[in-house]
Amino acid sequence: MNKILTKSLHDILSKDVLLFVLKITIASLIVTALFVWLFGGMLSGFITTYLSWIPWEWLQTTGASVITFAVAYILFIVVISVLTSLAIEPLLIKLAKKHYPKVAVVGASNMTTSITLSIKAAFIFLILFFFTFPLLFIPVFGQLWMLWLWSVLLKAPTAYDVSSLFISDKKVIKEKTKKSTLIAMIASLFNYVPVLNIFAPVFAQILFLHHILGKPNNM
Numbered sequence: 654m655n656k657i658l659t660k661s662l663h664d665i666l667s668k669d670v671l672l673f674v675l676k677i678t679i680a681s682l683i684v685t686a687l688f689v690w691l692f693g694g695m696l697s698g699f700i701t702t703y704l705s706w707i708p709w710e711w712l713q714t715t716g717a718s719v720i721t722f723a724v725a726y727i728l729f730i731v732v733i734s735v736l737t738s739l740a741i742e743p744l745l746i747k748l749a750k751k752h753y754p755k756v757a758v759v760g761a762s763n764m765t766t767s768i769t770l771s772i773k774a775a776f777i778f779l780i781l782f783f784f785t786f787p788l789l790f791i792p793v794f795g796q797l798w799m800l801w802l803w804s805v806l807l808k809a810p811t812a813y814d815v816s817s818l819f820i821s822d823k824k825v826i827k828e829k830t831k832k833s834t835l836i837a838m839i840a841s842l843f844n845y846v847p848v849l850n851i852f853a854p855v856f857a858q859i860l861f862l863h864h865i866l867g868k869p870n871n872m
Contacts, residue, residue: 738768744855745818760818762817774806774807800841808837
């Protein structure tokens with residue numbers, strides 16, 4: 654895992670990756686801004702209704718502020734994750750050729766499948782977040798729970814995007830994706846740091862790339 658992390662951190666600082674992240678971030682900001690502009694009022698109403706069961710008014714007010722900010726932040730991360738999944742293929746192939754020139758590209762991700770997995774992961778993430786929100790206030794556990802939730806957003810799309818390019822055998826894909834939860838959680842640590850959060854989805858993709866290709870028989 655140390656070698657995987659080292660290679661991934663080196664890659665994420667490369668010009669190609671930085672340019673990719675910049676393009677995805679700009680597109681995500683535009684999409685997020687449009688969503689908030691169109692549905693901001695509806696979202697605020699939903700949050701107020703959701704917190705109405707809390708008996709303490711001060712906690713309702715504080716909770717509403719926290720959730721509103723969190724939802725905007727989460728929406729931005731969700732959009733980045735989805736757009737990264739849709740646009741990552743050329744970058745993954747370029748990095749694979751750089752590090753593992755003997756490894757052949759055996760397939761391509763299906764856009765419909767990629768979109769479906771990304772939206773499904775985002776939906777599951779948002780549902781779990783809204784219905785387990787009080788857990789986030791539990792010290793330590795709340796942070797670990799949120800980290801796991803972030804990994805839900807990244808795990809399935811990342812595993813599919815990378816494996817579909819370089820693995821054709823479904824049994825091998827199943828074996829290679831066993832650690833995808835851990836990889837997604839490591840990448841999700843970026844989401845706790847403003848600005849660096851824009852790197853989380855692409856970092857997950859690069860981590861998984863090195864995880865499945867960085868074996869002795871693939872070098």
